[in-house]
Amino acid sequence: MSANPKIRIFLTGVGGQGTLTATTLLAKTVLAQGLDVTSGEIHGMAQRGGVVESTVLIGCKSPKLGHGEADILVGFEPMETMRALPYLKKGGLIISSTEFMPPLSVAMGKEECPTIEDIKAAVAGCTDKVYFMASQAIGLEAGAVQAGNIAILGALCAAGELPFGPEALEEAIKVNLPAKIQAVNLKALELGVNALNT
Amino acid sequence: MANPLLTEKSGDTHLLLGNEAIVRGAIEAGIQVVSCYPGTPSSEVPDTFYRISPEGKYYFEYSVNEKVALEVASGATLAGAMSMCTMKHVGVNVAADPLMTLCYVGAPGGLVLLSADDPGCHSSQNEQDNRIYARLAGMPILEPATAQEAKDMARDGLRLSKKHGAPLLLRTTTRVNHLRGPVEFGPASDPGKAEGFKRNPSKFVPIPAFARPMHLALMERMEALKAEAEKSEYNTLSGSGDLGIVCSGISRAYVNDALENSGLTDKVTVLELGFPYPLPENKCLDFLKSVSKVLVVEELEPVVENDLRVLAQKNELSIEILGKGTLPQHGEFSVTLVENAIRATLGEPPVVECDCTLPTLPMRPPNLCAGCPHRGTYFAAKKVFGDDAVYSSDIGCYTLGILPPLQAADFLICMGSSISAGGGVAQASGQTVVAFIGDSTFFHSGLSGVANAVFNSHNILLVVLDNRTTAMTGHQPNPGVDKTVIGENDHPLDIETAVRGLGVTEIRTVNPFNQKKTLAAFEELKDMSGVRVLIAKEPCPLYTRRVYKKVAPQVAYVSETCDGRFECLDRLACPAMYKEGGKAAVNPILCNGCMLCLQVCGHIKAKKRGS
Numbered sequence: 001m002s003a004n005p006k007i008r009i010f011l012t013g014v015g016g017q018g019t020l021t022a023t024t025l026l027a028k029t030v031l032a033q034g035l036d037v038t039s040g041e042i043h044g045m046a047q048r049g050g051v052v053e054s055t056v057l058i059g060c061k062s063p064k065l066g067h068g069e070a071d072i073l074v075g076f077e078p079m080e081t082m083r084a085l086p087y088l089k090k091g092g093l094i095i096s097s098t099e100f101m102p103p104l105s106v107a108m109g110k111e112e113c114p115t116i117e118d119i120k121a122a123v124a125g126c127t128d129k130v131y132f133m134a135s136q137a138i139g140l141e142a143g144a145v146q147a148g149n150i151a152i153l154g155a156l157c158a159a160g161e162l163p164f165g166p167e168a169l170e171e172a173i174k175v176n177l178p179a180k181i182q183a184v185n186l187k188a189l190e191l192g193v194n195a196l197n198t
Numbered sequence: 199m200a201n202p203l204l205t206e207k208s209g210d211t212h213l214l215l216g217n218e219a220i221v222r223g224a225i226e227a228g229i230q231v232v233s234c235y236p237g238t239p240s241s242e243v244p245d246t247f248y249r250i251s252p253e254g255k256y257y258f259e260y261s262v263n264e265k266v267a268l269e270v271a272s273g274a275t276l277a278g279a280m281s282m283c284t285m286k287h288v289g290v291n292v293a294a295d296p297l298m299t300l301c302y303v304g305a306p307g308g309l310v311l312l313s314a315d316d317p318g319c320h321s322s323q324n325e326q327d328n329r330i331y332a333r334l335a336g337m338p339i340l341e342p343a344t345a346q347e348a349k350d351m352a353r354d355g356l357r358l359s360k361k362h363g364a365p366l367l368l369r370t371t372t373r374v375n376h377l378r379g380p381v382e383f384g385p386a387s388d389p390g391k392a393e394g395f396k397r398n399p400s401k402f403v404p405i406p407a408f409a410r411p412m413h414l415a416l417m418e419r420m421e422a423l424k425a426e427a428e429k430s431e432y433n434t435l436s437g438s439g440d441l442g443i444v445c446s447g448i449s450r451a452y453v454n455d456a457l458e459n460s461g462l463t464d465k466v467t468v469l470e471l472g473f474p475y476p477l478p479e480n481k482c483l484d485f486l487k488s489v490s491k492v493l494v495v496e497e498l499e500p501v502v503e504n505d506l507r508v509l510a511q512k513n514e515l516s517i518e519i520l521g522k523g524t525l526p527q528h529g530e531f532s533v534t535l536v537e538n539a540i541r542a543t544l545g546e547p548p549v550v551e552c553d554c555t556l557p558t559l560p561m562r563p564p565n566l567c568a569g570c571p572h573r574g575t576y577f578a579a580k581k582v583f584g585d586d587a588v589y590s591s592d593i594g595c596y597t598l599g600i601l602p603p604l605q606a607a608d609f610l611i612c613m614g615s616s617i618s619a620g621g622g623v624a625q626a627s628g629q630t631v632v633a634f635i636g637d638s639t640f641f642h643s644g645l646s647g648v649a650n651a652v653f654n655s656h657n658i659l660l661v662v663l664d665n666r667t668t669a670m671t672g673h674q675p676n677p678g679v680d681k682t683v684i685g686e687n688d689h690p691l692d693i694e695t696a697v698r699g700l701g702v703t704e705i706r707t708v709n710p711f712n713q714k715k716t717l718a719a720f721e722e723l724k725d726m727s728g729v730r731v732l733i734a735k736e737p738c739p740l741y742t743r744r745v746y747k748k749v750a751p752q753v754a755y756v757s758e759t760c761d762g763r764f765e766c767l768d769r770l771a772c773p774a775m776y777k778e779g780g781k782a783a784v785n786p787i788l789c790n791g792c793m794l795c796l797q798v799c800g801h802i803k804a805k806k807r808g809s
Contacts, residue, residue, distance in 0.1 A: 006458075014562065015564070024213070024378060027213055027378055028213050031211075031213050031380055036380075037213070037378075037379065037380065038344070038345075038377055038378070038379045038451075039213075039377060039378040039379070040373060040376060040377045040378070041376050041377075041378075042320055042372070042376065049562065049564060049565050049567075049773050050562060050563065050564035050565075051562045060455050061343075061344070061450075061451040061452075061454040061455050062448075062451040062452050062454075062455045062532075062533050063373050063374075063376075063377035063378075063379075063448075063451065064373055064448075064452075064530070064532055064533070065532075065533075066532030066533055066534040066535065067532075067534070067551055068534065068550075068551050069532075069533060069534060079559060079560070080562075082556065082559060083556070083559050085554055085556060086554050086556070088554075102776065103560050103561065103562040103563075104562075104563075104565055104771060104773055105560050105561070106560050107767070107773070107775065107776035107777065108764075108767045108768065108771065108775075108776070108777065109764070109767070109777040111560040112560070113559075113560060114557070114559065118557075122556060122557075125554065126554055
């Protein structure tokens, strides 16, 4: 690992999913490794159901990411992964959920979501470094649907693009999350790492 | 365990939100009084002060609006207390009246006004650049770009303000308020008790005879602050190239990253202005003389750019100064945008941006939550008035009523305008006007609108959407609430009594989830003239869960008999509902159990939650 790596991570999901909690946990993990970190988030009008975008930047000053600047794209919802593709640097890493949370227009039958095959095809046009996983199902298997985000972070840490591995995230969970939800999240982390390797 | 933000220790490093870092900075300075009106992106500053206030050594309040908040802080600083007042950018418009004179009167205890500006309108009705307010009022500005600076500048700004008796503007933008970064703590000061007010009318009462010398004193103060800016460690020089870059605020971060990305560091000299006003003229003049061309990188208005143009003209420098035109005067910047501006100025080709094109995806706009009582009120209003009324809206969650199918927001100006601007429509045209205002907004600036409407006999139906909290910005208390996250409200104000006290005689209070009664009340008020008020009272479901610790015992479900007409979906657009195989369905996890849909369609039934 270089002394001063520069890694830009773009995270996206749906309001209420815990995107910001996951972002903060990841930023704390980076900081605990003695690396310089800045993280940004935009919520504001994002009531439940709006898009939430956030960033974790290692070794950079700016909290914001522009198009084509992200080394890594983390999508907690597949359509949001697709929407955020322009942020990814060509050939960058993607970790994404496969489980849709349809927006209202789709739930009402007025519009259609792309299929997971459409999304995989769009992603393939940008990069071949990609891992899709059913994160909510993994979260449920670990004991709480909300823990699905930690499974995705676990996979991210195991993918080999960060200057630390899943054990750094494990440590951050133990230090930062309330005791009563640690076991579930540690389990989700383990399942997320396994999902990456299967 | 005490909150880490309140520790007296120094040396620890925490990952903090920019807004939390501001709180820590104030605590390190020895803050004594904090007032605010919440507003995104400033809200986490007062929310953090509030949450830790039971253990803190300061007085904190949520004031009813920004003008009142600044006046409270003004009184506190006159009594010798180190004070902070926080708001979003448009809040400063509300507080502008006291602000202009406060800068004459001064701040003996120190006073920092936090203005959280919002380039890009992430959660605001405009992009106004409040650095211009500082020039209008005569106040120094500090502009952080990192979490560490947010903390340090809050602390140093308060100290500087107290030292000079000068109200100071801490100007942030959304990116700074909502970034997270490591913050190393300095020692906290024990504020002790405020010195108390010392009578001195010629200094503190701006009757014209006293105001004239106060203006002179203000200008002297700004000269002294210019000397502070000249030597400030927040104004830094780096690099040694021929092209000069001047940057302030978050643009400093973009410039630094752009230079690193592009490898152009050795071609530019960068002047970062963290303390940009009053302009450190000597420092800037030396800089202008040391380079051949200057690019000013600042979001929104050409404020620093114009300062530098004036400085160059006064000193007969013929240097080329670029800024707006090369960079946009609207929205946020990005690293690539800034890098390309620097490249263009140096005659280098631009970086190639991503060429990936995507099909149009369904949008995911924010929406009224499942179980939001406003949905019931809007649904009833539209049923009674249809498209025949003009719907005057206001600032809050309920502005989302603009979305189809409810479409109950036709125009909007600012906090409190639904009543007064609605009255303007009614009086000018004779059109039927239904105005909506939330409970927090009602106390913020609705009261005077009601008084005006009654006094001037406006013909208007006002609907107070009373969801028992300030929901939009994160459930802060307002005078009407019963309970807050840290305790009871000792003096809850009753909206119905307040409206009656202002002279309204036709008032109805309903629960909007009771459609029969709500429709009847609308019908009754529709047939009357003058000022009529309907209070739609039902707590925000998110607040109910968080503060009252209550969850509705039932959820809705769609029975087998559903005939696929989808009136429920098409007319309510509740996010808990969806189409599934030709029938409507309810997601029991998202359903908040408001039972509004049961009143719209007989095929929807209630069942026990979890059954």
